[in-house]
Amino acid sequence: MKNSIYLMSLCFILCACSKDGDEPNENSNPTNENIISTWAHTFQPAVLTCNLGDTVYFDLGGSHNAIEVSEASYNANDPTPIENGFEFGYGANDFFVPQESKTYFYVCVPHLPEMKAIIIVE
Numbered sequence: 001m002k003n004s005i006y007l008m009s010l011c012f013i014l015c016a017c018s019k020d021g022d023e024p025n026e027n028s029n030p031t032n033e034n035i036i037s038t039w040a041h042t043f044q045p046a047v048l049t050c051n052l053g054d055t056v057y058f059d060l061g062g063s064h065n066a067i068e069v070s071e072a073s074y075n076a077n078d079p080t081p082i083e084n085g086f087e088f089g090y091g092a093n094d095f096f097v098p099q100e101s102k103t104y105f106y107v108c109v110p111h112l113p114e115m116k117a118i119i120i121v122e
């Protein structure tokens with residue numbers, strides 16, 4: 001009986017503590033910081049969400065490029081560039097400003113099928 005009271009109070013303390021835990025600070029990541037970088041065979045972040053009119057920066061490692069493709073090409077791991085899409089060469093340190101609210105699909109040509117990512121423009 002003593003044990004169960006001990007366990008109950010322990011549980012109560014733990015529950016109370018978790019409620020007092022740190023809240024994530026939503027203001028720590030300003031919306032105008034839209035930077036896509038590369039790590040191993042990945043783009044970071046894999047999904048970037050930004051607003052229309054934001055500038056999206058690419059900071060690519062020397063063995064990576066970033067080519068915009070259609071959704072169908074993206075799903076098929078086909079690196080064919082989309083018409084009037086963005087294209088950043090190996091090691092590019094550049095940016096583009098999305099002109100449409102849509103999802104942009106892009107790939108790193110030499111590292112398909114693993115290295116691809118999307119930009120969601122709201």
Ligand SMILES: [Cu+2]
Binds near residue numbers: 041042065110115
């Ligand atoms: Cu790559």
